[in-house]
Amino acid sequence: xxxxxxxxxxxxxxxxxxxxxxxxxxxxxxxxxxxxxxxxxxxxxxxxxxxxxxxxxxxxxxxxxxxxxxxxxxxxxxxxxxxxxxxxxxxxxxxxxxxxxxxxxxxxxxxxxxxxxxxxxxxxx
Ligand SMILES: [Zn+2]
Ligand SMILES: [Zn+2]
Numbered sequence: 001x002x003x004x005x006x007x008x009x010x011x012x013x014x015x016x017x018x019x020x021x022x023x024x025x026x027x028x029x030x031x032x033x034x035x036x037x038x039x040x041x042x043x044x045x046x047x048x049x050x051x052x053x054x055x056x057x058x059x060x061x062x063x064x065x066x067x068x069x070x071x072x073x074x075x076x077x078x079x080x081x082x083x084x085x086x087x088x089x090x091x092x093x094x095x096x097x098x099x100x101x102x103x104x105x106x107x108x109x110x111x112x113x114x115x116x117x118x119x120x121x122x123x124x125x
Contacts (some may be wrong), residue, residue, distance in 0.1 A: 028048075
């Protein structure tokens, strides 16, 4: 005589630790839980003040994160220009490709029906 009434007690699900990604403005160092205030030019990654003094970054060059972000933004804009041109080109090519792909699909279907019908004539023997 088992009385299996699905009675759930305890809300373990809601007690889960909030380990989502922190917003970029208050990003903390995964190693030292310090604010990422510097940007290592050699590693090309944000680091904290403790990181800067660690062995890993001996003789590395650092920038304040704001400055680095500004530089990155400028670089991004510069590198974006040719990219936008490429994107334009790519879109043009894609249109052509879509047309070709559509054509090929029709051809493939045609070939498939041809093969199927010829197979059918084979198996009918
Ligand atoms: Zn650190
Ligand atoms: Zn470094």
